[in-house]
Amino acid sequence: MSWIENRFEPGVIVTSIDWAINWGRSSSIWPLTFGLACCAIEMMAVGASRFDIDRFGAGAFRPTPRQADLMIVAGTVTYKMASRLKRLYNQMPDPKYVIAMGACTVGGGPYFKYGYHVVKGVDLVVPVDVYIPGCPPRPESLLEGIMRLQDKIRHQTRARDVIGQANRDRLVPLTA
Amino acid sequence: MTPEEICQLLQRTFPDVVEEAVLAGAHPYVVVRADGWPEVAGFLRDDPRCGFNLLRCISSLDLIEENKLAAIYDLCAVPRTTGDAPLVCPHQFAVRVVTDRADPHIPSVADVWEAADWHEREAFDLMGIVFDNHPDPRRILCPDDWEGHPLRKDYVFPKEYHGIPGTTEWEMPNPRH
Numbered sequence: 001m002s003w004i005e006n007r008f009e010p011g012v013i014v015t016s017i018d019w020a021i022n023w024g025r026s027s028s029i030w031p032l033t034f035g036l037a038c039c040a041i042e043m044m045a046v047g048a049s050r051f052d053i054d055r056f057g058a059g060a061f062r063p064t065p066r067q068a069d070l071m072i073v074a075g076t077v078t079y080k081m082a083s084r085l086k087r088l089y090n091q092m093p094d095p096k097y098v099i100a101m102g103a104c105t106v107g108g109g110p111y112f113k114y115g116y117h118v119v120k121g122v123d124l125v126v127p128v129d130v131y132i133p134g135c136p137p138r139p140e141s142l143l144e145g146i147m148r149l150q151d152k153i154r155h156q157t158r159a160r161d162v163i164g165q166a167n168r169d170r171l172v173p174l175t176a
Numbered sequence: 177m178t179p180e181e182i183c184q185l186l187q188r189t190f191p192d193v194v195e196e197a198v199l200a201g202a203h204p205y206v207v208v209r210a211d212g213w214p215e216v217a218g219f220l221r222d223d224p225r226c227g228f229n230l231l232r233c234i235s236s237l238d239l240i241e242e243n244k245l246a247a248i249y250d251l252c253a254v255p256r257t258t259g260d261a262p263l264v265c266p267h268q269f270a271v272r273v274v275t276d277r278a279d280p281h282i283p284s285v286a287d288v289w290e291a292a293d294w295h296e297r298e299a300f301d302l303m304g305i306v307f308d309n310h311p312d313p314r315r316i317l318c319p320d321d322w323e324g325h326p327l328r329k330d331y332v333f334p335k336e337y338h339g340i341p342g343t344t345e346w347e348m349p350n351p352r353h
Contacts, residue, residue: 079337080319108343113351116326116333117318120343 018156025069025095026150027057032068032092034085036075039102042136043074051139056146065091070149071126072142076104076111077119089126097153099145100128103135110135177225179204182269185225190216205248205270210282213273217285220251220271227253227263231285234295236303239274240329245305246274247282249292275305284310302327 035043046053053059062068065088077085089098100122103109108120119125129152132145177185183197183206193212198205208216220228228251237246252268273282284307286293296307297316304325307313315322324331332349334342 079322079340079342082340083338112343113348116331116342119340124340 022154022156025156026153028060029056029058029070029097029146029149029153030060030062030068031058031070031072032065032088033061033063034071034073034088036073036077036081037104039074039104039136042139042142043072043101046139046142051143053143053146056143056150058146065089066093068092069095070097070099072099072101073105073122073126074101076109077122077125078117079119080117082119082125085122085125095153095156097129097149098122098126099130099132099142099149101132101134101142101145102137103133106131106133177267179269182206182226182267185223186216186219189219203270205272207272207274210273210275213271214283214285214288216271217249217288220269221288226269228269229256229289230254231289231291231295232268234292234299236299236305236327238277238303238327238329240277243277244274245277245280245303246272247299247305248272249285280305281308282306283308286311301325304328 035041045051047059047061058070065071069092071089071092073085089096100106104111104118105122105128108115108118111118112120122128130145130149132141134141137145179199183194183199183204186194186206187197190208190212193209193216195207195209197207220226230252232250232252235248235250237248239246249271250268251270253263253266255263255266275282282305284292284296286296286307293311294316296305296310297312297314299305300307300310300313301315301317302325314320318326322337323334330350333351336342
């Protein structure tokens with residue numbers, strides 16, 4: 001949609017194309033499997049049958065970042081893992097979103113005081129769209145977070161690509 | 177064999193290497209000097225009366241008041257019926273090797289028990305004890321370019337690592353209870 005982006009003033013609305021594209025994107029957010037620690041178990045529970053995530057269209061977990069548009073960071077991020085996380089985030093194509101799941105990714109969690117090797121919040125590494133607190137958050141909380149993300153996606157418009165521009169402004173440098 | 181018998185056997189065989197023994201309590205151990213440790217380790221594994229063929233764990237201690245570092249080797253003799261030294265009842269023992277804090281060197285026993293390979297790498301990574309003649313002397317848990325040895329009592333937490341800031345509670349550089 002780059003030929004139409006940022007060409008008009010902010011007041012111009014491109015309605016039905018917007019509505020259709022946002023409906024398509026929000027109803028098929030494919031996550032990248034990025035379960036690092038205990039929150040991964042709750043993410044697996046969400047993927048299983050009781051708290052089915054596939055009814056939101058987000059059940060196709062992709063093992064490769066090239067085919068994913070959502071990265072659910074589920075678990076503690078260490079300094080050793082942070083460089084790999086940056087690399088995988090940079091490999092995801094736009095539009096991409098990040099959900100910080102669990103207390104460790106939101107702000108260090110229980111390791112905030114004594115964790116010498118824990119990144120105190122994954123937003124020090126990648127830009128985050130939705131934060132889900134909890135240790136671990138209930139599967140219903142993760143589903144609520146995905147629904148908030150769907151709301152965020154539905155409010156996007158082709159005429160001004162705010163999120164993509166913000167992502168490009170905050171481009172995370174690929175240092176090792 | 178009881179811990180007292182093992183201790184007497186060691187003191188008879190290696191009179192100048194075995195220094196002291198603490199045999200009361202649930203964790204009896206013997207203190208061995210660092211430079212004679214590989215011979216004692218080989219004896220503990222091969223002698224049919226001891227037969228310690230399983231190194232359970234290597235723990236490391238930071239004795240900052242005495243300016244020393246110690247590595248404690250937990251050994252266990254697994255009961256076995258085959259082989260040339262059958263053993264019926266299991267017994268366990270521990271050996272403590274003490275070294276200087278400023279220049280800590282302990283000879284590696286990775287050729288005696290294979291489990292010592294990774295345990296010694298962990299003791300080097302987190303406490304800074306250098307194991308001589310180790311087959312693979314690298315850090316195992318922290319990244320390879322990490323500075324310092326985190327489980328020492330005077331360790332200062334890093335302010336940042338590769339551009340990622342490291343914060344602690346109220347900016348304490350060394351959080352302690």
